[in-house]
Amino acid sequence: MSEKLSRRDFIKLAGTGIAVTSAITGCGPASRYTTREPYTKMPEYNYNGKSTYYATTCRECPAGCGIVVRTMQGRAIKVEGNPIHPVNLGKTCARGQASLHGLYNPDRIQEPGTRTRGDSALTAIDWEAAIQIVSDALTSDPNSLVFLSGLANDHVYDLAVELCASIGAPKPIRFSAFELFESQATLRQATKTVFGSTNPLYFDLANSDVTYSFGAGFLETWQNPVANTRGFSKFRRGSDKRGYLVVFEPRMSQTAMKADEWIPVAPGTEGLVASAIGKLVAEAKLGSAPVAFKSVNIEEASTLSGVSVETLERLATIFANAQAPLAIPPATASGAPNGLGSVISTLNLNVLVNNLGKPGGLYLSPDAAIPAMDSSATYKDLQDLVGKINAGKVKTLFVHGLNPVFEFPASLGFEASLANVETIVSFSTYADETSSIADVVLPDHSALESFGYQRVKTNTLVPILSGAQPVVAPFYNTMSTVDLLLVAGAKAGGKAILPYKDEVEFIQAKIEPLMEAADGYFNGADLPTYWASFQQFGGWWQNSNSSTAPVSAGSLDVAPQISTELSIGEGELFLHTYLSPILAEAGANKPWLQEVPDPATTVMWNTWLEINPKTAEEMNLANDEVVKVITEAGEIEVSVLVYKAIRPDVVAIPFGQGHKNYGRYASNRGANPADLFGSTVNEAGDLVYSSQKVKIEKTGKKYPLSRMEGYTKLERDLGEH
Amino acid sequence: MQKVLDLIKNPSFKIAILVFVLVAFSAGLVGIYFTQIPPEQPILFPHNRHVNLQIQCLYCHSGAWKQASAGLPTEQKCWACHGQLKKYFDPVVPVSEWPIELQKLNDYAVNNKPIKWVPVYQVPDFVHFNHRPHVAKGVACETCHGDMSKKTVATLEQTVNMGWCIDCHTKKSANDPVLQAKLLDCGTCHY
Numbered sequence: 048m049s050e051k052l053s054r055r056d057f058i059k060l061a062g063t064g065i066a067v068t069s070a071i072t073g074c075g076p077a078s079r080y081t082t083r084e085p086y087t088k089m090p091e092y093n094y095n096g097k098s099t100y101y102a103t104t105c106r107e108c109p110a111g112c113g114i115v116v117r118t119m120q121g122r123a124i125k126v127e128g129n130p131i132h133p134v135n136l137g138k139t140c141a142r143g144q145a146s147l148h149g150l151y152n153p154d155r156i157q158e159p160g161t162r163t164r165g166d167s168a169l170t171a172i173d174w175e176a177a178i179q180i181v182s183d184a185l186t187s188d189p190n191s192l193v194f195l196s197g198l199a200n201d202h203v204y205d206l207a208v209e210l211c212a213s214i215g216a217p218k219p220i221r222f223s224a225f226e227l228f229e230s231q232a233t234l235r236q237a238t239k240t241v242f243g244s245t246n247p248l249y250f251d252l253a254n255s256d257v258t259y260s261f262g263a264g265f266l267e268t269w270q271n272p273v274a275n276t277r278g279f280s281k282f283r284r285g286s287d288k289r290g291y292l293v294v295f296e297p298r299m300s301q302t303a304m305k306a307d308e309w310i311p312v313a314p315g316t317e318g319l320v321a322s323a324i325g326k327l328v329a330e331a332k333l334g335s336a337p338v339a340f341k342s343v344n345i346e347e348a349s350t351l352s353g354v355s356v357e358t359l360e361r362l363a364t365i366f367a368n369a370q371a372p373l374a375i376p377p378a379t380a381s382g383a384p385n386g387l388g389s390v391i392s393t394l395n396l397n398v399l400v401n402n403l404g405k406p407g408g409l410y411l412s413p414d415a416a417i418p419a420m421d422s423s424a425t426y427k428d429l430q431d432l433v434g435k436i437n438a439g440k441v442k443t444l445f446v447h448g449l450n451p452v453f454e455f456p457a458s459l460g461f462e463a464s465l466a467n468v469e470t471i472v473s474f475s476t477y478a479d480e481t482s483s484i485a486d487v488v489l490p491d492h493s494a495l496e497s498f499g500y501q502r503v504k505t506n507t508l509v510p511i512l513s514g515a516q517p518v519v520a521p522f523y524n525t526m527s528t529v530d531l532l533l534v535a536g537a538k539a540g541g542k543a544i545l546p547y548k549d550e551v552e553f554i555q556a557k558i559e560p561l562m563e564a565a566d567g568y569f570n571g572a573d574l575p576t577y578w579a580s581f582q583q584f585g586g587w588w589q590n591s592n593s594s595t596a597p598v599s600a601g602s603l604d605v606a607p608q609i610s611t612e613l614s615i616g617e618g619e620l621f622l623h624t625y626l627s628p629i630l631a632e633a634g635a636n637k638p639w640l641q642e643v644p645d646p647a648t649t650v651m652w653n654t655w656l657e658i659n660p661k662t663a664e665e666m667n668l669a670n671d672e673v674v675k676v677i678t679e680a681g682e683i684e685v686s687v688l689v690y691k692a693i694r695p696d697v698v699a700i701p702f703g704q705g706h707k708n709y710g711r712y713a714s715n716r717g718a719n720p721a722d723l724f725g726s727t728v729n730e731a732g733d734l735v736y737s738s739q740k741v742k743i744e745k746t747g748k749k750y751p752l753s754r755m756e757g758y759t760k761l762e763r764d765l766g767e768h
Numbered sequence: 769m770q771k772v773l774d775l776i777k778n779p780s781f782k783i784a785i786l787v788f789v790l791v792a793f794s795a796g797l798v799g800i801y802f803t804q805i806p807p808e809q810p811i812l813f814p815h816n817r818h819v820n821l822q823i824q825c826l827y828c829h830s831g832a833w834k835q836a837s838a839g840l841p842t843e844q845k846c847w848a849c850h851g852q853l854k855k856y857f858d859p860v861v862p863v864s865e866w867p868i869e870l871q872k873l874n875d876y877a878v879n880n881k882p883i884k885w886v887p888v889y890q891v892p893d894f895v896h897f898n899h900r901p902h903v904a905k906g907v908a909c910e911t912c913h914g915d916m917s918k919k920t921v922a923t924l925e926q927t928v929n930m931g932w933c934i935d936c937h938t939k940k941s942a943n944d945p946v947l948q949a950k951l952l953d954c955g956t957c958h959y
Contacts, residue, residue, distance in 0.1 A: 080886060081887065082887070083840060087881070088842055088843070089842045094835040094836065095836070221798075
């Protein structure tokens, strides 16, 4: 310090400086210069910083799970399960979570438009013109009108049924890749044969102690995987005794990974194995087997299926000694030439151990909450439809909630047949393979912007009608298809006029009879009150169990007609195609789902061919090598993934990718194994796809798959370290 | 060096230094003053006209009874009424002939531009003011904001400082020691 400025003075000076600086800069609030920008458009019932929650129904698959969507200032930000909804009790699957990516998808169709066939761009039209187009279609020859519908849009389908019936058009056709890959028609027919009922079967996995699944991926896509997963966790941990699960399928699926035993049976022999176990169980319990199982030759079954006689006997003993045994029918294997016989054999196994209507056994789901629960079309019906189109009998085709050009296998010839249709009207929310060739595209609101309802058909012991309501105001210039059909019908006049003012009035008319239904979760004195509760709770359901015990229609006394044909096509390997548990038929346009690793292989963003290491070695194939998979129907190119948990005579490809035109995330990514399917149908009218034989050729190319984990090292076995 | 010292000792130089310091200080004060006056509102909104048409405060500032901030109405809300006023929306009256403030509103609403309103009542960042309990307790809007039926744009009617808050909290809870303890607790506003 100099003599002129003492230390004390310096500190004083510095203190004053700090005080002055703070006084000058610290005057007034820091937010002094801000301006406040209110939203230019903000929905009602929103407060700054507070979320609004809406109960609605997930429409990513037809299961009808209840969801609660959290919204913030008019934007949906999170999907969770609806905790009081009986089918999913607050849980969702990855697809439900990703439904936000449907709402915010950049490839949504934002306005109505028309195009000249073959052009890619749409010319925008206004809704007046759109209504005129639909109205003209409704006034033309009703016999030449066909309405194609998906499975997750019950209220649109119901209205279409009414409209078509009123104007004398043929009944709308419902289908989806779900139907195809789960071979639901086969299960329906088998249920009818074995139990004489058209109601869906309920498999009480939760209370069973030994469950044998013959290839249904019930933890992945089969029926309602969310409800099945809950049942499964109860099966494992719900009681003192841990449930024992055995899965019979040629390729280890996610469900089989969770099983105590995976029995890699030869494709198409699932029914034979079920019958063999049935025979052994019957002999152990009753002394002699009933007619249905009597003719089974255990040695032959063992040779064909590749399961040793000892294993069959051991499994039969476990099943026979179980307190609550349950056999779940095949899904993939139903799509085999002998599919119907296989499903009947599995159901017979349940009849044999008499678990009908008992805890851990089989039940028949009750009738739907509101009537007219139509079953979907079979593949045979689709073939008839294509025949009709090719004969020039269809002038107008309406498509809603379905992407037939992608979901129907190429061998059906649907896309080619469309040249014979004068006008294709698509109500699709997204640009997809069908809406990109449609002449008129009249986009519906996305699922989270829509009213609606969905009957819960599977995994339920009570009648449930899931309710849907918009959680956000529509983002784009879209229009509810129900409103559009009603307005166009009114404009067309005559029989096309339906007695509803708009979509909400239509839905209210449908749910009105439930107002006074006995034992409802809620009732209403008047329709507006009831309607408010219906929106608030996310649907209506009955409180108490109203399922019934299935009654055997004597199928044990009938010798089964199991076709001995185990495969179709030429080739050295079986092709096992399964619905991707993550993408399923329409999830590929959602990046969240593309990013989710496949549970079995951890592959993302692509299609792969699973092949056993032994077969790969014989064919001199390595990971990431691109091969050509060939059938009579077609060929695709996919990267190889050496996968230990598959039979050496089987290769597997998931279905879900291979879109040609489904937005930026899905287009030209992977391959579509449905291109390899032939056109044979089984006895129940389902496509035979699971016993398809294929040839594999090397291409010399390589395309690396993106995976979460490294490749399986061939030098060590599973479980070794 | 001696010259410099002589210059410093010169009285006129001392006066010049003093004048310079005073000018600089005044400029600083003026600067601070300017930081404290809010900019002009983007639309000179006539509160009086709207209030005299019997439109409730909560119709536009609907957050006041549910949340911390009273909120500003969306343009959608403005247009819901203004879009129906025949006087101006008759095609024979072109936009250019509308009152100037309505022309501005039209520009904002038609082009979907947000209106950048300037806040009038502000508290420092370390104070949390919440409208909701005040409205719930029945404090009338004009208690703090003045009689809006006589004002066009909102003006600051109170010196919004802690003394003002405490004063009112003390008066309102004079007969209730439990409530007073709550209302005068630091954590009520500073948290």
